[in-house]
Structure formats: structure tokens, C-alpha cells
Amino acid sequence: MKKVPLFSVVLLTGATLFGLLLIQNCKTNTAGFTWQKSGKIQWLTEGKDTVGALTPLTIDGLKSSEKIIPISEGVYRITRTVKNVSGHSLDSLRLTIDFTVPGKAAWLMIPSVSYNGNEWGRGLEPKGFQKDGAWWSFSFSRSAIPGATYSEGSKWAIALWGDLDDQGTPFSCSLMPEPAKTTHRLIWPEEEMPLRYSNRDQYAPGFRGNLTLKEGETFVMSAVLVVTPVLPDHAAVKAFLGKAWEIIPHPVLPRTEPREAWPLATRFVKESLWAEEGVFRGFSIGLWLRDGGWIQRPGWKYEIGWAGQNASISISLLEDYLRNKNQESLDKGLLCLDTWAKYAPQPNGLIRTHFDYIIGIEKSEEVVDACNLGQAAADFLVAYETTKKCGIERGNYKDIALGICDFMLRDQQASGQYGKGWKPDGTCLYREGSVGAFIIPGMMRAYTATGNNAYLASAKRAYNFYFDEFARNGFTSAGALDTWCIDKESSLPVLRAALMLFEATGDSAYLDKAEKTSWYLSSWLWHYSVPVSDSSDFKKYGYDTFGGTAVSTQHHHIDAFGMWLVPEWLKLSKYTGNPIWLEKALATWDNGNLCIADGKTPYHGVIRPAGSQTEAYFQTRWSGEPGYFHDWLVSWMSALRMEVLRNTEDWGMLQ
Template sequence: MCIMWESKGNKTIFRLNGEEALLIVTPEGMTDTFEEKEEGVFLWHRTTEEPVVSMCMEAESLFMPEHTMVPAVSYDGNPWGKDHEYKGLEKDGAAYSYAFHRCAVPGATCSWNEELGAALFGTGSCSGSMQKSAEGHMHHRVLWPEEEGPQVLYSDCWGPAFRGTMEPSSSFTAWICIGEGKGAAKKMLHTAWKQEYAAKKPVRKTEEVWKLSSDYARLLYTEEEDGLRAFSIGFTWNGKEWVKRPDFKYEIGWCGQNASLALSLLYDYQMNGREESLRYGTAVLDSWVEKARSKEGLLLTRYDPEDSLIDACNLGTAGQQFFEAYDQAKRMGLDKKNWLDAAFEICDFAMSRQRLDGGIGMSWNRDGSPHELKGTAGAFLILPLAEAFLRTGEDRYSIAAVRAYSYYYREFANNGYGTSGALDTCCIDKESVIPLLKGGLLMYRATGFDKYLEMAEEAAWYLSTWQWHQTVKYPADTVLGKMGYDTFGGTAVSTSHHHLDPFALCYVPDLLELSERTGREEWKQRALAIWRNGVQGISDGTMQLMQAGPRPAGSCDEGILHTRWGNYKTDGENGSWGSIFSVTQWLVAWPCAFRLEVLRKCGNWNLLDGLF
């Protein structure tokens, strides 16, 4: 790769392999300098003759882009899905602008085709924007002071534009990344990470996290009158006290994570000898196998309501957990073949519904008939299929896993994004591509083919576009300011749900494995940053936020409202979400489950504790 640049008059043109890639026009009264930090990465410094109170640093791509990205906000303008979100890059001819705290990388915008790619991102309290010209070129902009417009996305409506202020300044800095195709976006992610990453110790030690999380798991345990034994999906504030949610109560994976919590309590019994953990863990797994079935005898993924669907995300997760639970029971001297049978039953369910093209589907009615066939989240069923092949060596599982991985990875590679992993949305998201990372590593272990490792790494790069590369400093009078919450390492949910959550905890062990297998230290750093971010905000039993009472020990919020999102109209009234820099007040089960899962899969707790 050969990158050259030259300046003539007030114009600077960057070329990649002889092709014009990027044009920068320096306005009158300003001076631009460029310093190449590494191949294709330039630090762009602009000075003005007189201090100014606003700035736009703009770079025009000199190629026709096939893809665009604003990390964690917009992927090709968000063409997939029907949710309330930013659609396209402009509104009535005015380009959207996105605040630094809304984006995974401050002020970042990217565009590329097969041969050429360019990315721009900023520093400080900036905003990013991009707009296509009449010639079809993309104009990338970093803006100061912070602004958002011409309208701002909230969960319940479009809010008015925001424009901040700044002290006069005569010096501004941005980063330019140029590469072959989407290599420019990877350079942007790598550069932003390299600038901000620092090894730190988490706010809670691993032993404390295990105790608090296992305590919360036992608190979630519930016995229903019909004989079901399960973990509640979480606690919610009813205005007087924290109570277990009265509807949509039990789920085997996704938000409820019943199988994972039960398995972790088996480990807790082995580690600490708590008889209660053994009793709860075995009762819940047995209950899902024996009682949580449809009239047709199919394993359910949500116990209630009665018309709830069977979905691939929950089912794939359950399959893996049942396999591991059987192994753990065997180590403990328990005969739980029914758990192993349940895992293989899930594999058989997937194979019987796999199409000729390799796709399996997203969701099914309780009688097993298809409900939704589209969506990358169908890839979650790759995981038990690959695990079944690793255990049995039977070709039927290998063939099904290979066909499924090929189908879902091809869809991801063609689109450049994943869809429908977050089951409460219909949009582009983070969660749907998680099984392509996990599945790629499983398939590499099963086959030894390097291509699966490469595909797993591509999935990891995509997941990194959802990970925060910055620490946002929140005002001291906001909820997040009072919590001392650090955004660095956290991940956003989807293009329609603009809040951070610790869901990435579920692939911390996979990033650590990817780092070990590829030799790339950055994957290990990203894993540790996810862990540090994900152990914030855990209640010790005395934690109180807003008007609610002390939170149960081991609980934490599902969502961090890191930007202008949440409810604009009600702003926290009547139990609704606050609008900005606040929390959801929803103490869901899955963060607790994923923390325990990381700890039981990562043998080196000193690494997680930051004892380098």
C-alpha cells in the first residue's frame, strides 16, 4: 500500500496506490499541517490566525463510496428494519450531526468501496457529520462546539436540535485514516483505541463480583404454583419497592439467562459448598427441560406469556449451556443425561428447519411453524451445532454448522452489519454478530481451518464499532456524573436503542481466545476494557439512584443513557426512563449471568483484576 499527499495552494490531495482518495481545502485565514503517525494514519492540525468560537474540519472523499458508517449510530444509513432511528444521513437536505458522546469514536465518520476507504474522527467535545455531494463523493466533517441536528433522536420522539458553546480557540485537531476498502475503518478503530486505552484495575475485584452476582442469582430464584422453578428476569421499581417483574418473567437465554445462571450456581456449589446453589441450579435446569414445553412437546425459550415465540437467540444459548451443564454435573458426580438430551434436541430442532441455502430462521410459533426467517440472529443456532460436532465427531452436525455459518457470515459480509439480535428491536445491531465471533472460534477449533479464525476476527472488528473508545465526562449533577460512570469499553445496543449496556461481557472469553490465537494484543485489551466497564454500578445492597430505594445486592442497571436518548416527553415521570445521562432503573438478570459466565470461563482472575 502506497499513500502520498501533496499540497497546492489551499488544496491537499491524498492518494492511495496512485488513486485520488481524499481532498482537503484549507479556508482563508487558517493553516493545515499533516503528520503521518503510521501507514495511512495522519494527525491533522489546524490553526487559525484569530481565535474562533466554531470550527468545521472537512475532508471530501474522491471516490464513489459503497458503504458508510457512523460507529454505533448509522450503517449505510440504516436501510434495514422499521424502528425509530436515524434513516439516511440527512433530513430535508440538512446533514445529521452526532455528538461525541453518541458515537463509539468521537466525531467519527467512514466511507469506502472495494478499493478505497477514508475515515475522519475528532478530539474533545466535538460532533461528526457526513453528507454526499452532487458528484456522489462523501464529505466527512468534524465540528466544534458540540452540536446535534437538524433533529435529535430520543426513544419516544424527535427532539429539537442542540448547539453548545465553546471558549475561543485557534487550535483544532482531527485524525485522518486512509486504507484499502474497509481497512480505513479498521485503522480508525485501532488508532482511536491506541490513543485512549490505558491498563487499569476494575472498581470491584473478581471474588467480590462472584459473591455479589451469585447472591443476586439466588435472590432471583422463584417457585411458581404450577411447579416451575426459574430465575426471575429481574427487579423493577413499582414506586414503593423493588419487585420481581410480574410479566414476561422467565426466559432461558437472552435477558433472563436462566440456563447460564443455573450453571453458574452449580459452579458456586463446587467452589463454595453452598447447598442452596446446588438445589436452585439443578431445579431450574430440570424445570426448563421437563415443564417448559409447548403442547406439541417443543422446548420453550420464554415460559410466559402463553403466545410467546421460540427464538434462535434463546435456543442457541440454551443448547450451549445444557452441554456445559451436563459436563459440570458429571464432574460433580451427578447423572443429568436429560440436560445432554435437551442440548441435542435443540440441535435436531435446528437441523430439521435448516433450508437448502443453510439458513435456519429467527423465530417459530410454539407449534414449531416458522414465524420469522430473516435476521442474522439465526446464527445463534450455529453454536450448539458446532459444539455437538466437537463432542460427537458426527458429520451431520458438522455439515449443518458449516452450512449455517456460511449462510450467516455471507449475509453479514455482504451487508456489512448484523440484524435483529436485540429481540426488542427490528434494526441493525451488535448482538446478532456475536455468534459469528463465537461460532468462528468454535468452527476453527472443530476444523482447524484458518479461514474461520479470519471470519471470527472480522466479526470482532464489527463488534468493535459498537465499543466506546472514549471516557465521557458527565456533569456532576447528572446521575452518571454522581455514579462516576466511565463509558470506556462499554458497548451500545443497536441503531435504534442509543444506550450502553454490558452485553459484551458474554464475548470477553472469546476476545481473549482470539487475542491468543492471532497474537493481536488489542483483542485482549478490548476484552479487559469490557470487563472493567461491566463491573461498574453493581449494588452492594445500599446503592440508591434517583427516587428509588436501595437496590438488591448484586443487581445493576440494564441500560446507561450515555447520550441524548430515553424519553424526551416524560423525562423520568411515572417510572419512565430519564432523557439524558441517566439510567433505566431496570435490574435485569443478564448482566449478573454474564459476569458469572466470564468468571467461570476465565481461569486467570488476576488478569481480570488488573494484576499485570
């Protein structure tokens, strides 16, 4: 069997590639775009402007042919078929589809993997597009759109992604910016080179799959190319992501009825997460599997918001009392809120966001963060109103929320920026990233509760700061508390704030900005089902990646966080009339309700408590083979599920 060198594809240099004359007849055209063939190169032009070129695949012993089919204006399906005509088997083949664009790219993205090279942040995730002179290549399964790459030049925005065939044949992508050109590449078979990003800030040796073609055998590769004019503030991603949602096949996921989801969530938090330790009365952050049984995590375990969600859970239990007259729900919800209200507030208006410090079981430096503080401000105001509905007065809840907001009024910078983290005494430790935007929804609730225009003015200034920063950069950052990187979580408050400001002011500019933020969030939303083996957890227990959201550039796996977007996307669809946001709301809702334990079915040989759900799903080679999940039954999924239902007036929208 003859070996073919791995890099035997002929790559034309920028000078050669873009110095050729376009002299052949039109092959395929839509509107102003025209495909022309010069030699073996397929050129895409618009008028006299060269958009880019489909580079030929030249490997000894292989015959290659291409078919370009227009889907709509600027959107094409490219099919490349190769046939072994060598007279013998060919091994170790590396087949590609390359679309090369002239000029230096101004901004680049591999959705869920790299945002302009991931230069922002302190993490050790892949930076830039090369490692020690070798181009990074990533499995299709790391990206929310299979193997997608995106670039913006001086005039055109280009996106290329791969089609999964009926066998789910894996492949990879690479984005290769150079001074005179940028190449979008799809690669068969699957590879991750020169290293594989295998866990947070960790790497494993790279790998390449093996592709062999017997004499006379053919192999078919397919891709979708989207070309659109560049728009300010990276807004052209809308065209690419809109087409991806339209074109890529979507599975039909099982839908959990709200009336089934609600009692499972309340049962889990009351039966499995309730904790009493010292003066603490509230909810554990989640369960670990130890020695064949479930225990509450022994450290870093009591949090007002974010992963622990004590305030949101408590409000939902108050709501459960109102809906179902469940006295246990009222008692536990009220006791948890009262505990935080008694022990967490500080004289300066801040509250301590992790109770572990209050009861003396956590000894690290204490930081109160914007994620938790923003949620606490909003949640204590909601709790104040909800307790009144229960016939109970808790004026101190409102005081706590306004104390947080008043501190932020004093601490806010002239630019509009809030902080990210403070010492309990009010000393700001850092302000970087988008995470300060979590304060805005709390500030808006304070304005609604009091009519004080100072809160509205502060929220507007902060929103302008964080949205403008997002628009310039093309990403948001630092939302995940355990990382400093580009992520999707920090864009949630930017979206939520835009809708709250629209509702408060009627200014439709906020709707436009909400949609721009939602397109960015869409770059983290899984548009397809990642094929996995029949022996995987995904297949055994019925998980599907469609509708899930990747965590961050530092964490290449999927979670159900997107479920928190459901009320916002339902509103956005209603306000704009754009059905895509309803579709995405339902996709994230369906995904977020997969694999909820019924208290009877064993997972990994152990019965999970009813209503529990694991946090992370590994769709790519992340600490193992694709298609598995672990046994970390964290509280936030149940909390967010109940919060979504609380904030969705018509449950019929989710049925």
C-alpha cells in the same frame, strides 16, 4: 455583537474542488502519500491519484490555519486553529474540519450510529444521511470512536474522527455522500440536526450549541485522518479501528477481582431473583423500583436465555456448589433446570422459551426464538455435564438439547440459514437477519457431545451462510429480540461459532473470520471516556463509558453486553498472538463490573440489592442529558458475569 450566518463556511462544489491542478510543493508526506497545497486547499495524493482534500474554512472575521502531522503511514493529525480578527466578538459560530473525497462512496459508516445508511430493518432510527434534504449531524458521544465517520470508495477507505481536548469540549460529525464526492465533517460546537434521535423510534427538536469568540480569541480543533486501501468485504475497517484503539487515550478503570464478582452475582440471583409462581421455580428477569422499594417485574419475566438467562444462572449455581459446597446453590439451580425440563419441551423437539405462556400469564402470540433456543441447546448440554460432576444424572437435559438441534437439522434451509422465530408447533415465522447464528454454538456442542457429523455439517453450512452475509453487508442484524435493526449482539454467535469451528477442525480460516467479526464488534466498543458533568450519575457513582458497548442503531446507549465477549477475545488473543483482543477483553470485563451494588450504597436515594446492576447507561442525549442511568436491575449482567468466570479457566487473566 455581530451574528455570523450558520452556514457561512465556503463549500466548494465537486466540479470545482476536484478540477483544480495540484501544482504546489509537497507539504507533508509519509511513504507514498503526499500533501500538496493549491491555493487554500490541502490535497492528499498517492502518486498520480487524488485521495482527497482538506477543505478550507472561510468565515468573515476569522483567520484559519492548519497543521498536518503524520503519525504513521496514511495516518495524520490535523489541527485547525481559528482566530477572531474581526475587531469585535463573533457569535453563533459553526466551525468545521472537512475532508472531501472524490467519487461516489460504495459503503459508509458512523460507528454505532449508521451502517451504510441503516436501510436494513423495520425500525425508525435515522435512515440514510439526510432528513428532508438536510444532512444528519450527530453528537460525538453517539459513536464508539468520538465523532468518527468512515467511507469506502473505489480505491481508498477514509476515516476521520475528532480529538477531545483537555476540557472535553463537545463536537459533532456528519457524513455527506453525494454522486461525485463524499465529505467527512467534524463540527464545533456540538449540534444534532435537523432532529435529535431521542429514544427508540422517537425524535426531539434538533439543537445547536453556541460558540462565541471574543476579539483576538482563538479556538483549536483537532482530528485524526486514516487512509488505507479498500479491501474486499469491508475489511479495511481494521486499519481505522486498530489505529483508533492505539491513539485514543484509555482510562484505567477499577478492576473487580473474580473472587469478589462471583459471590455478589450468586447472592443477587438467589436472594432477589428467585421466583415461585404456579408450577414455575426459577429466576425473575429483574427488579423494578416501585414506591421506594424493589419488586420483581410483573410481566414478561421468566426466560430460558437472553435477558432472563434461567439456564445459564442455574449452571453457575451448580458450579457454585462444586466450588463452594453451597447447598442452596445446588438446590435452586437443579430445581430451575428441572422445572424447565418438565414443562417446556414440545413433541417436535422445540422448547417454549418463555415460561409466562406456560403458566398462562402472557396472552400475546407465542414465539420461540433462535436466541433462546440456541442458548437452551448449548446450556442444557453444559448442565448435563455439570450435574454429573455434582453426582447427579440428568439424561433428559441432553435429550432436550439434542431435540432442539434435531429440529434445526430438519428446518435448516438449503442455503444453510436457520430461522429467527417459530410457533411452538414448529411453523417458522421469519428468518431475516443474523440471529439464526445463535443456533450454531448449540449445534457445535451437540457434535462434541455425540460425535455425530450431521451436527458439525449443519454448523458449518450455517456459519458459511451467516458469515458470508455479514461480509457482504458489513454488519449483522436482528440480535436484539425487541428490535429489527443492525446491532452488535447478533455478531456474538458468529464470533463464537468461528472459534468453536477452529477448535473442532483446526482450520485457520476460521480464525481470520473471527478477527473480521471482532473488528466489526469493535465498532460498537467504546474507545474513550465520554465527558459528563460532575452532577451526573456517571460521576456520582463511578461509571465510565470506556469498554462499554452500544446496543444497536435503534438504541443509542451503552450496556455491559460486551462482557460476554471476554472468553472469546481471550481465546482469539491466544490463538492469533494479537494482544489487542486481550486488551479489549479486559476493557469489557472492567466496564461490565462497574457500579455493582454492594447492598449498602444508595443509588438515587435507594439501597440496591447486593450484586445488582442497572442495564443501560446513557452517554448521549437519550431521554435526557448525558451521564445518567436508570433503575432496571435486570438479571443478564449477573448471569453473564458468572458465565464468563465459568468459561475462563485462569481467573488470573482477569486480575
